[in-house]
Amino acid sequence: MSNLADAVIAGLAILGAAFVLIGSWGLVRLPSTMERLHAPTKATTLGLGALLVASVVFFQAKLGVWTAHELLISLFLFITAPISANMIAKVHLHRLRTGAVSEPDSIAGPPPRPGGDDDWATFQAPEGGTPAATANT
């Protein structure tokens, strides 16, 4: 039992650290900003999740106590990581639009334009009657 717990903790710690390292390597290696956003938000969050599970198993197997803090941290991170990634993508799109930055060549090419005369939703005025439209009135 103890050997099994040791193996699980060691495996999860190595796996989590490897994912964290891969996420940061992607941040260094990928060619354009929108692609660099992919690596940390997915790989690093997953790696930290594995490390937190390793920590739960560690405290149960070694000290015999259940700790809920790790679950709280991983829940919080899994909720907030997509939100911050969305905000960073919006910042980059707006800065591209104002010409503050220029997009370097990416692997997948530029992102496709929305169909018709529409632009991306982040560039449009909020629709009438929604909370966003009436917030400042």
Next chain:
Amino acid sequence: MIAVSLHIAFGCVALALLFDGWRLLRGPALGDRIVALDTMVINAIALIVLIGMMGGNSTYFEAALLLAMVGFVSTIAYCKFILRGDIVE
């Protein structure tokens, strides 16, 4: 076995922090720097969790939770400031 794997994990996370720092200094777009800062916060949380496992001490998790919250709020505030020129409108 656990001690060796934790040391390897420490090395990996430290190397990841160095990569983030390189991207933070290098840029080139502002979005890259925000991503690098956000990733550095997550890697710091990973380091805190590893330190807690190394010392067998669960006191560090409050620090990790607080850092997660502060990191998220600061990323959102930075993005809002660049998007709107103001944080609380």
